[in-house]
Amino acid sequence: MPKGRRPPRASPRRGARVPGEIPQLLLLSNSRAADGTYLTWARGEIKAFLGAPRSSVLFIPYAAVPGTRDAFDAYTQRVRTAFDDTGYDLVSVHEAADPVQAVRAAAALVIGGGNTFHLLARLYAAGLLEVITACVRSGTPYIGWSAGSVVACPTISTTNDMPIIAPPSLRALGLVQFQINAHYTDVHPPGHQGETRAERIAEFLRLQPAATVVGLREGSLLHVAGSEVRLWGTGGRIFRAAEPAADWTQRAGVRLQTASGQLSEAGAHNCERSSKARFS
């Protein structure tokens, strides 16, 4: 793991988007804080990431289960309220007549948490994987939390969720070249005989020795800007097959390098990003 880079500055604009650096992703471990408030802990980072309000943000509520229209409506309303003070209008893909077109036209994409298998199955069913990947790779900002962060990875193999539905594949958006384990914890209750989170991740790495897994603790997020990834918040733990797991803290200033060649690859889908959707 590369070391010795400067830690992120302690400025309130730390998460701010830098023009020209694409892709731009904000990947949160969790939405609800320990005190029960919704998305408040990351509000400052979300606002800095989105920049000045200009046009609408597209929300994808497909991780909600059972996936009925009601569940999507209620979820959208909760997130819309949380986004109110960013000044962006939040619209949901489930309200759109043409979901693919809605993704292409979006100023920013927001994918919420819930069940990761359900989320991925619905993305496949709606034919949205390629268009989301193409749009984010050509500059559409992406915010995800929990399942919405896991689905940004090459696969959803490091989710904590039960496979309550079978998507056609575990292959996901591949917007970053590492895996995320959301809500990461080392806590192991005395007497509990199930595998720890670290043991489950080690099993994954046995079969995928080239992979890197970021265990993202509650209250942490990753800001991907171009080929760099910066950590913000309580911290994470880095798992690789060839080395011992190591804590990753904001103070340590470690950056995770991504494969910039793949990240900057142009997609086949045409995104209608106008100057309104650009951030300067």
Ligand code: ASP
């Ligand atoms: N179910 C989680 C969420 O979206 C995802 C996970 O734990 O992997 O909150």
